[in-house]
Amino acid sequence: MVEDLRLDSLEGVGPVTTRKLSDAGVHNVMDLIVRGPVDIAEITGMEKDTAEKIVNKARKHLVEGGLLAKDFISASELYKTRQSIGKITTGTNCLDTLFDGGIETRALTEVYGEFGCGKTQFAHTMSVMVQKSKEEGGLDGGVLYIDTEGTFRPERIVTIAQAHDMDPEKVLDRIIVARAYNSAHQTLILEEAGAIIEEHNVKLIVADSAVGLFRAEYLGRGTLSVRQQKLNHFVHLLVRIAETYDCAAIATNQVMASPDVFFGDPTRPIGGNVVAHTSTYRIYFKKSGKKRIARMVDSPHHPEQEVIFALGAAGVIDPEDTDKKPKKDTKKATAKKVKEPIVEATVEPKVEATVEPKVEATVEPKVEATVEPEVD
C-alpha cells in the first residue's frame, strides 16, 4: 500500500520530477491531491499543464486503488458509501442528535461562537472521543491538533479521558499538538501534515482557532482581500486533507459584533464567507446562563435545529448530567389537579340551586322577623 503511494509509481513521473516535488514538500500521491495543480505549479515552478496532468494521474491512481471515489458514480452507490461514512460520537445524546450520530469524516465541521462558549472544550472532547473503538462510537484514530491560541491543555484531556473510562496516558500519546505561531506557520503545518496523518492514523484534525491568526495579522480594509485569499487556501487545504485521508476536520471560529444587524443575534463568525462556504457543517454555540445552545446553521442534510448542552469535567455533556429537573414537573402536575375539580363543582350546580329558592326564602321572612323585635 505505502509503495503504491510513492510519487514514482505514477506513469511518466521520473526521478527528476520526483525530486522537484519532494524538495517542495510533496512526498506522495496523496500530497499531490491535497495541494492541487495550481499549488503544485507554484511551489515547483513547473508548467501549470504539467502539474494538472500529474495531479490527474494521481487522482486516477487513488481511484483505482479504491482510496478515492470515482468521478462518475450512481446515486445508489453513493448512498451506500455514505452509509458507511465514519462518524465520531460527541459522547453526549444532545449533540449526537444534532449531528445525526456524530462528526463526519471527509468533511469540515465549523464551530463558531463567542468567547467561553465551549469551542475549545468541544475540540478537546472530540480529540478524546475519536480514539474510542468503532463499537463505542469512535474511529480508533489519532488526532492532529493545530493550536493557534495556546489554549490546548493536556490536563483537560486527562480529565475528559478519565470521565470516559479511558487510559489518559494512551489518549495523550495519540494527540499530536502543533502550536502555530503565525498564519503562514499554521498553513505550513497543514501542508506538511501528510506524513504525520499516515504515521499516527490520524482521524481527526482540529484547527483551534482556524481564523484568529489571519485576523490578527491582516488588519484593516486594505489587507482584507489578501487575508481572505490566504484563509481560503488554508480552509480548502483542510477540506482536501479530510477528503483524501478520510478523516474528520473541526475548525473553530470566533464571532464579532456586526453593527448592521438590528434584529436577532448581532454577532457573525469572523472569516466571513470563505469559511462559511467551504465548511460542510456549521454549528453555532451560544451561552445561555450556565448551559450552552448548539444550533446547526448550515448542512446539506441536517435540519436546522437547536439542542442544549453543558460543559463539565467530561468536556461537553448532556444538560441533565448537571442538574435535576423532575421537581418542576411534579409541582405543575399537582397544581393542575387541585384547580380543575373545584371549578367544575362550584359554578354550575350552585347557580341554579341558589338564585331562585334563596331569593324567595330569605328576603321576605327575614325582613318581617328581624325588623319588628329590634324596634321593641
Ligand SMILES: Nc1ncnc2c1ncn2[C@@H]1O[C@H](COP(=O)(O)OP(=O)(O)OP(=O)(O)O)[C@@H](O)[C@H]1O
Ligand atoms: N474542567 C472544567 N469543568 C467544567 N467546565 C469547564 C472546565 N474547563 C473549562 N470549563 C468551561 O469552559 C468554558 C471555556 O470554554 P472554551 O475555552 O471552550 O471557550 P471557547 O469557546 O474556546 O472561547 P474562546 O473563544 O475564548 O477560545 C469556561 O467558561 C468554563 O465554563
Ligand SMILES: [Mg+2]
Ligand atoms: Mg477557545
